[in-house]
Amino acid sequence: MGSLFRSEEMTLCQLFLQSEAAYACVSELGELGLVQFRDLNPDVNAFQRKFVNEVRRCDEMERKLRYLEKEIRRDGIPMLEIPGECPEAPQPREMIDLEATFEKLENELREVNQNAEALKRNFLELTELKHILRKTQVFFDEHEGGANTTESMTRALISDDPNRHIGHVQLGLRDKQESLEFLPCFVAGVILRERIPAFERMLWRACRGNVFLRQAEIDTPLEDPSSSDQVFKSVFIIFFQGDQLKTRVKKICEGFRATLYPCPEAPADRREMAMGVMTRIEDLNTVLGQTQDHRHRVLVAAAKNIKNWFVKVRKIKAIYHTLNLFNLDVTQKCLIAECWVPALDLETIQLALRRGTERSGSSVPPILNRMETLEDPPTYNRTNKFTFAFQNLIYAYGVATYREVNPAPYTIITFPFLFAVMFGDLGHGALMAAFGFWMCYKEKPLQAKKIDSEIWTIFFGGRYIILLMGLFSMYTGLIYNDIFSKSLNIFGSAWRNNYNQSTLESNKMLQLNPDSDAYTQTPYPFGIDPVWQLAEANKIIFMNAYKMKISIIIGVFHMLFGVCLSLWNHLYFKRRISIYVEFIPQILFLVLLFFYMVLLMFIKWTSYGPNAAHLGSDDPEIVKTSAYCAPSILITFINMMLFKTDPNTRPQCNDNMYAGQIGLQKFFVIVALMCVPVMLFGKPYFIMKEQKERARQGHQTIEGAAENGAAGGAALPPPQHHDEDITEVFIHQAIHTIEYVLGSISHTASYLRLWALSLAHAQLAEVAWNMLLRKGLMSRDFEGGIFLYVVFAGWAAISVSILVLMEGLSAFLHTLRLHWVEFQSKFYSGEGYLFQPFSFEVILDSAGQGEE
C-alpha cells in the first residue's frame, strides 16, 4: 500500500550510544533526516545541560561568521556557493581548528577596520581643513578686494584706533563689507549642511547680532568614518570681537557639533599650510589604499569558504543541541536517547548508526531497541515534489490523526477538477496551464535562483497544482464550450434554422423549437452546443439549469466519496460498532435523500423531451413525456420532504415521474429519518453496554483476586479502565449527528457555489469581450487597427489580472473550502501532530531563510 494513503507506521525506539560514538552517530542520523528525538530532560534548564559549552562555542563561531559575512557583503564580494555536495559535519576535534581560524580572521579584520577608521577620520579632518583653507581664501580675497586695502593695513588700523571699532560695533553691523575690516577675531570650521540655518539663527540670537557668519558649501560629499555614510557639509567662518563672544561662539559651535580648525590669518601662512595639508592627504591616500587592499584580500579569501563554514558550524550546533536531549546513564559511559522512527526505515537507521560507529572508531555498536508505548505517534507522510503541495493543502487544515485516511491522494484530482468546474474556460485555462508548465519545466533553474518574494514562493510551491488546475480548466472549458466567452463548433451544431424567409424578415427574435426539425434530435457529441453562445436571450436560462444540476450531482458524489472513506477508517481501526451505527445510517441518509435527487435529475434528462418519431405531435401519450410535462426537481424534492402533493395544474400530464413514485419517496424519507436516532443513540448505547460488561467482568476478577488473596497470593489491583463519561459521549454524539444531518442539507446547497462561480466567470469573460475587444474588432480602416491594438492591450490586461488571477484566486479559495468543510468533515478528524525529524537539510534551510 502506498504510503500517502495513510501516514507511516511509527515506532518509539530507545537508542544506547557510546559517548565517544554519539557525536558521529547523531551526525549520520542528521544527514538521513528520519529520526525525531524526544527531549528526555524536559525539566532541566537550558543552561544546565551537558553540552551547553559546545553549543555556546558554536554560537560564538556563528557570530564571528556573521560578522565576516556582513563585512563581505559591505564590500560587495560575491560569496561562492558550496561546490557539489554539502560538507559533512566535522569531527569534534576539528572544532578547535575552526575556532582558531575564525578567531584569527575576526581579529585581523577588526584591526584592519580600526586602522582604516582612524585613517579615515584623519583623512576627513585633512580634507575639511583643505576645504576651509580654500573657501576662506575666497572670503578674505573678497573683502580685501572690496575695501581696497591690505590686511596689514587693517591690522594697523585696528591696533591704532580701538575706539573706532568699538563705535562700529555699537552702531551695529550697518555695513558688512566695511565692518569686516575691523573685526579682529574669527573662527573657521565645518558643519553639517542641514544644521546651517539653525546654527545661524542661534548665533544671531546668542550674540545679539554682534557676530558675522560667512559660509560656503563643500560641493563633494564627505564620508563619515563611523557610519561610512556620505554627508554634505559646509565651511563657515565667524567673525567676532572680544573674548566673551569668543567663548560664546565656541560653545555654540560645540553644541552644533561643528569642527573648528585653526586657520592662520596671514595669506602666506595659509598657503603654506594648504601645501602641507595636500602632501599629507596624498600620503594618507596611499596608506588608506594599502589598508583597503589588505582588507579586501582577507575578505576575498574568507568569501571562498564562508558558506562552507556556515554549514559546518550549524551542523555541529545542531548535533550538540540534539545531544542535549539525551540522558546519561548511571555509568556515564553511555548516552540514552528516545526517538520516533518510521517502522519501514529501521534498517536504514541501523546502517547509518553503524557507519557512525565506524567513523568514530568505537568498538561497541549502538543499540536500537523498540519500545512499547501508549502515546500517539506523530503523523508522517512521505511526499515527493509532486504530492508535497497537495499534502500541504491538507495540513493547512489539520494534521491527520495517526494512521488515519489521508485525503491528499484524492485531492490531487478532485481539487483541480472542482476548481475547473468554477473556472471552466479553455483560453484562461490554457494561460494558467502554460504558466504552471513553465514553472515545472524550469523547475531547477528557478529553484536555484532563490527568489524570495512571498507571492512568487506561493506560486512556485503550488506549481503542480497550478498546472493541473489549468489542464482541468481546459477540459471543462471545452465541455462548457467557452474560450474567452466564444464557442468552438468542432462537430457541427445540432441546431438548424427552420424558419422561412418571410418569418425571419418580419420578426426580430425567434426561438428554435426543439420539438421540430430545427433540432437534429441527437445532441452535440462533446460539451455544450455552440448555438447557445449565440442565443443571448435565453443562454443563461439554459446554462443555469444545466450548471445547477451538475453542481449538485458533483457535490453529492463528492460527499458520498467522503462518507465511503470513513468506512475505510472504521475498518482500519476495527471500530465495528461505528460501521453499524455511524457509517450505515450516514450513507443511507445521504443516498435516500440526496442521491435520490440526483437520480431524479437523470430521469428528468432522459424521459422528458421531444419524441424523434413524432415531432410536434399532439397525441396525449406523447405529450406526457414532452417538455411541457417536465416537472421541477426542486419542487418535487421539497414536496417529498413535506409529504405533500401539489394539485395537478396540467391535466394532460401525469402526476408522477414514474409509477409508485409517491409511495417510494415516503418510504425513503421515513427510512432516512429513522437513521437519525440510530446515529444519535447507537454509539452511546453500545458504549454503555460495553462498560457494563466490563464492570461485571471487573467484579469477577476482583472477586477472583480476593479468593486468590485468601489463598495466600498477593492481592492484585483491579484493572484500570478509561471509562469515558457517558454524558460526554452523548453530547459528543449529539453534536456529530446534528452536524451531519444539518450538514448534509447545507453542504449540498454549498456545492451550488460551483454553479455560481462558473456563471460569474463566464459572464465576466463575456462582458470583457463585448465591452472591449468587440469594440476594437468592429472599428474599421487604418485608425481601427491602432484602436484595436490599444483595446487588445486593455482586454488582455483585464483577462489576465481579473479573470485569471482574481477569479482564479476566488475559485481556488472556494475549492479549498469545499474540500476542507464539505469533503473532509465526512471522515477526517485531523487531530494528529507532525513528525519533525532531526534533519540537517531542514535546519540549514530554515537558518538560510532566517538570515535573508
Added chain:
Amino acid sequence: MGASFVPITVFTVLWGIVGIVCPFFVPKGPNRGITQVVLMLTAATCWLFWLCAYMAQMNPLIGPRLTSETLIWIARTWGEPY
C-alpha cells in the same frame, strides 16, 4: 431518447481505458498506488462531467432564442435542417 450510439461509446471507452485499463499498466514502484488513484479519479470526474453535459442536451426542453440576423447567418453557414 435522443441519444446517439457513437459519441457515448467513444467517450465511455476512452475514459474507461484511462480509468480502468491504464491503472493495470502503471509501473511498479512507491508511487504506483497514487498514480492509479490519479488515473481512476481523472477518468471518473471527466467522464461524469462529459456525461452530464451530454445528457442535459439529449432532450432539450427549450430551444435557443436568437435574433433573426443570427438565424439568417446560421441558415447560410450551417445549412438546411436534415
